Amino acid sequence: MKKVIGYTLLLCSTHVYAQKHINIRVEDVSKTISVLASDSLQGRKVFTPEIDKAAQYIAEAFQQAGLKPLKGNSFLQSFSMVSATQESLTAKSNGTEVDPQKIVLITSKPQITLSSHNLSIEKITATDNFFSKAIQFAASDKDLLVVVDPAFADRFPRLSMLKRSFFQSAASVAFVLGDVDTQNLTITASHNIKEHQLANVVGILPGKKKADEYVIFSAHYDHLGIGKPVNGDSIYNGANDNASGTTAVIELAKYFKAKGDNERTLIFAAFTAEESGGFGSQYFSKQLPPEKVVAMLNIEMIGTDSKWGKNSAYITGFEKTDLGTILQKNLKGTDFNFYPDPYPDQQLFYRSDNATLARLGVAAHTISTSKMDNEPNYHKPSDEVSTLDLENMTAIIKAIALSAKSIIAGTDTPSRVDTSDLR
Template sequence: MVKRYSYFILILLAKQTAFCQSIDKVINAKEVERIERTLSADGMRGRKIFSPEIDKAADFIASEFKKAGLQPVNGNTYLQEFVMLRTKVVMAGGKMNGRVLDEKSVAAITAKETLTVTQASGYKQVIVHGTDTLNVLVSRLQKSGGDYLLMVDTAHRKWFDVYRRGMQNQFAPKGNIVMVLASEEAGEYSIEYRQTVTSMPLKNVVGILPGKSKKNEYVIFSGHYDHLGVGRANEAGDSIYNGANDDAAGTTAVMMLAHYFAKLKNNERTIIFAAFTGEESGGYGSRYFSQQFSPDQVMAMFNIEMIGTESKWGTNSAFITGYEKTDMGTILEKNLEGTNFKFYPDPYPTQQLFYRSDNATLARLGVPAHTISTSKMDSEKYYHTQEDEIETLDMNNMAAIIKAIAISSTSIVAGKDTPSRVTEDALKR
């Protein structure tokens, strides 16, 4: 009996050793450095949105996804392209209830270059009282996709003037909203609005590893590959915000995980690997991405942000934002039993990190979407500075973190564990 038990232990240890050797062949400090160094190089010039260099970074990420053998997200391309709009008012005015409307009393949210609206246009009229919250109301109406004429009380002049200046890097609205600064209800009216519309192209990079038995259930690994670009030079004469930790580190992890899971080829659920654009400018990439999938089909999201430095607990550790909002952290810790790695709850709750990264969009839709990070947010001296370069990062610790993410996600990828959803009550906490 003792011999049989000892034999079983030896077999188990042999399998564990083989597994460790297998993961080390794919996820190791040398490969981490290769990818990280490419993304955070001076030649990428800080990967600012709308720059040639961010396109260069996107092409590099796509090449890694192709090398891993992932399926492209759109036909034969890994680029998930979309546009943001910038508008500039050329002319605004008209007549309403017998009086002339000048350009300071008319605003519009529209993707059209020319808009003519009369009482026969079928616009639904909404009176915005002084006690209402204009921006919240406008946001709600935009989601409906309809056409509206808003009669806006002068108490909202400050917000009204913001809308009057036109859109800056906004998604194309589904409907049209015309606003008039007036407290009365509109009777007979004719409003003319003209603007220039400039389309600003952006792209996420997305690769897919189809699942076996649960193809319509998705697990997402993500990070953002944009950063701040080039700014004023510091005392050392460096003007490039390389963003090595923020978030070339997280994007490196996504590519490493893509290579790892593609080699395993045993995922029951479909895995989506996404490098988002525009996180630093408003989360544009993750917001667009979230519209392309039904949130009910997304079983979990591992968003990875700033894992290049040691956490407050040292090496072999990281924290999970919004840990208490689902049981995903508990599942990850269970899968890490027997290792020397530890996940902790977010130690910086007052900074609201759960809502400040690309996990937030899907989390608000109920998805167990969390960000994994090691950043010491109360003392990260290179955060958003020109000194955020690869020389400040620990490649060995990064590799250990990426391996821990891979191992901890095993039962979720296999379809054996499904984290609890984010509830509305949890979002309020």
């Protein structure tokens, strides 16, 4: 018994020692996040010079850390988006005029006429996650007519936000509020289509014995930019959302490169356009064979204490794979805890940048501390570095590094997401 107790105490002390001696320093965390959330970057809004500056800063950080680009010679993973300004839209059902406010059309075509007879029909029901399903349908590669349950009538106009930016596509998707007769519906519309350039920032650390198996650490680096002034401040800095997650990705890249013992290939990704519909992560996910992605740890808003206080965070979709259990196991003996997502009604698992790969079966989860029922600075100009707990944030980044060790070493492989309920 004494030997068992002694061994247990030794194991616990080893874990505590390992956590304390992970070389991720609060000084470095502070320096990185202070740049990303500075007024000079003006909130890192998509399609602005400032988000380009943020991307360049992250790319330089990856280069200095010793990463390699995912493809080619650049850390920037560039892609095109289009935006559509509607100039006119008319609709008729059985010869009767339909209120155009009850239709939102996503299209890359300047002129288009759609008939319900030639469209695949889908539905967003009252029990669905409205925006998650809408984003999924908006990315369709075939023409769709999506009937939206009248229960979402108050949210329906917000679908027009999807027209601000989307991937160029030969397909068009018409969302129609459910009280419209869609049996003989014809929609005619004209749009002014503009093309825009965006870029994720992606670097890799090649693995050794299992180089063709990938572990991803990710976060989005965009935010809201300049907005409505509050107490004289119009810059929505996005320190917690999500300069905190991006900082974690940069610091983890530096740490694992210095450690130099990863058996699996590590990919570090900073996504653009999360606030606009998750387009950066959608594009990124299409560049990788999902069967080669072992795990994705997406990091979203870790700058404030969780509902359990310090040294804790939660994992979205905890029950969908055993990744969370593996992370918990690797933290035994430390004073840090990962918990299941305490906000299941928010359906966070499919609302962040992990969602695209999760829908493809990857053990892709988001780690966060955000109190979804009480984050006073969320999407406000007051989301600044001064409101964050950088000591605790550093502890979270260290915990992520330690908890992922067996996955990175190739000794643990998380189970896959059951995607049968998504078909």
